[in-house]
Amino acid sequence: MPSTPEKPSNGPMWKGVIVAYMIVAICYLPVAFIGFWAFGNSVDDNILLTLEKPIWLIVTANMFFVIHVIGSYQIFAMPVFDMIQCFLVKEMRFNHVVLLMMFVAAFTMIIAICFPFFGGLLSFFGGFAFAPTSYFLPCIIWLIICKPKRFSLTWFINWLCTILGVLPMVLSPIGGLRSIIVSAKDTTNSSPDSIPDCRTVC
Template sequence: MVGAGMLGLPYAMAELGWGPGVAVLVLSWIITLYTLWQMIDMHEMIPGKRFDRYHEMAQQAFGEKLGLYIVVPQQLIVEVGVSIVYMVIGGKSLQMFHDTVCSSCNKIKTSYFIMIHASVHFVLSHLPNFNSIGVSLAAAVVSLSYYTIAWTASLHKGVQPNVQYGYREKSTAGTVFNFFSALGYVAFAYGGHHVVLEIQATIPSTPEKPSKGPMWRGVVIAYIIVALCYFPVALIGYWIFGNSVEDNILISLEKPAWLIALANMFVVVHVIGSYQISSRLVFDMIEAGLVKKLHFEPTRTLRFITRNIYVAFTMFIVITFPFFGDLLSFFGGFAFAPTTYFLPCMMWLAMKKPRRFSLSWWTNWMCIVIGVLLMVLAPIGALRQIIIKAKTYGFYS
């Protein structure tokens, strides 16, 4: 979970303000921890059966067909959204690395750096096996490294002269829409529920020692680490830069140059691995659909063409709309809010059937309402920002 989405949290704080910002961060931490607990608990709620995939649990809750129709498109949107966001942050981090280590060099267009980053994926996507354990370990190390650099370098820089903590937009409409957009930043940062069942499926389980025990202990430790990562970056970054902070905290940090360059390279390494892990599910879904539905032969040629087309597609979207923060916000609300904030609650109500108007019933319905509002409002704010920037942005220039 501790990934590139964390870099946008100080900007989200700037659009939310101190009070609402802290409230949204804390509330999201509590809600997503609660929905994770629900999924872990429901994993083996039927004796002798394990729901090892998100859609399997949805099928049990909503029915064979409806469960698939609800969850599979949502998971696909999540994975494609992650791929697009990581493609743009990878290209922009490469650009920041170049501009930091060679400030006197000629400037190179962002589009070219995105192409350089994409070229790595054109190669890696064809590896027959991708060791997600090794990649996850490397991603954890580098993400903890650049998160530490982000907040310690901010603290070292000190509160900036004439720092302001009010909303940057002067109009009421702009402030409200930016507030909506900031909710998507937070939702993206807390995403990760779409793979929790696959992780729990790897844990041995017996009636005496069910998998939910060690899984829950692991989640608690993970969420303590998440809090230690997110809150310092969000609060210190906003405290130091105020409402002038960029949508990527590393852009606001310029010195020490070597440390900021190192942090950007850590980000590049992280998103390369994360892009590959998120893309594997998409590759499997596309190739399985072509083979089973359209009766293509499962050959290397099919694999080569489909994977190259997918990488090229994400690269094209990012070159067209290289707006890191706004894409982060859009997919945070539209893709991550359902799988993270309210779908687990809906499945809990359908499968556990808590007593009407009980504490569990009210808690789940409150989470559902919050999650649906997040799914609706965050993309609206993000799309407004994309449209405003598109008016003055020179496409492919």
């Protein structure tokens, strides 16, 4: 977005950020609250796995989920592709970029499939990475840069957000670690004898 002294970009960017966060809140919060209200603690990491009907809604939601993951994966994967590509092209003289992207995507998929407790890992690492950058670090940076008057309304609000933002950073890794331990125990305790035979089921 172009920014000039006459027309700075902070105004439109601020409006865009507000609209984006409102859309995210409208999409995620109802699913979180209604999912917990309907299923309680038995809800899976992916709520779509918990749903059983209606089928058309599950299929539609999964279709949109695939579109969402494809788009978001590109945002996070392209910097990795770029770093690997720069290294291989400059140092190794490897010019097969398409093969490289396919290999990285396949490797990422295999790693994700190999972890039966991927949701717990997301909570564990997300608490360290997502909570600080989203909740309290912006407030601390704003307090350092703007230096509001002590005990003013903005000072109190930012410190409140900082304190409340530390809680997810502490609680999320604890919950994620517990989920990983429980999933690991379930995976270890599951034996081939506990898997039903297809012939007996049919």
